[in-house]
Amino acid sequence: MRILLAEDDRELNQTLTISLELEGFTVDSCYDGEEALYYGEQNIYDVILLDRMLPHMEGTLVLTNLRKKKITTPVILLTALGTLSDKVTGLDLGADDYLVKPFALEELLARIRCVTRRPSALNNNGDILPVSDVIWHMNEDRLEGPAGSCTLSKREASLMETFLRRKGQTLSRNLLLLKVWGPDSDVEEGNLDNYIHFLRRRLRGTGSALQIKTIRGIGYCLQDSPD
Secondary structure: OOEEEEEHHHHHHHHHHHHHHHHOOEEEEOOOHHHHHHHOOOOOOOOOEEEEOOOOOOHHHHHHHHHHHHOOOOOEEEOOOOOOOHHHHHHOOOOEEEEEEEOOOOHHHHHHHHHHOOOOOOOEEEEEEOOEEEEEHHHEEEEEEEEEEOOHHHHHHHHHHHHHOOOOOOEEHHHHHHHHHOOOOOOOOOHHHHHHHHHHHHHHOOOOEEEEEEEEEEEEEEEEEEO
């Protein structure tokens, strides 16, 4: 799961980045509102942690611009402004949650699980994502299918989860590169093809009927086998 963290307090930014990465998240961090808007517009994040008081552009303005561009990524506002009117304003602007500083890491993790939880999940365990005939165990980077299970590398896991969360959608090569390798990476496109090959073998190895189809000139799409 990829998170965008926009926090201008560099010590807090670094602490949160390290803590979230230790929890298994991929984190892109920035320190001002203009950067936050640029990264957020890439539409590659599973959740955005957005400080309300950012230099160059306030967090509320970043949020407003993202929502105007139809970007629906869950946003949790992080702020020292904790009055009822502050919370109502943030939520009315399109935030999915509002966390007042200082806060415990455990509470932040719970809020992240809450805003990213899929209503289609077949159970109440936010660490498990069932899709078609497979179950994705997020905390273990493990794919379970009808014929067995396998553990994926971190890069494979990030790519697999991207496909599973957007099953049936055609994902462009550029989106996948941004989502998995990040906006500042200079990774070659051939690396993506290699990892798609790895994922196809993983799906076959678990006995899944899911297939990653090549959409020529665009990218890839995870779909059920037509049989």
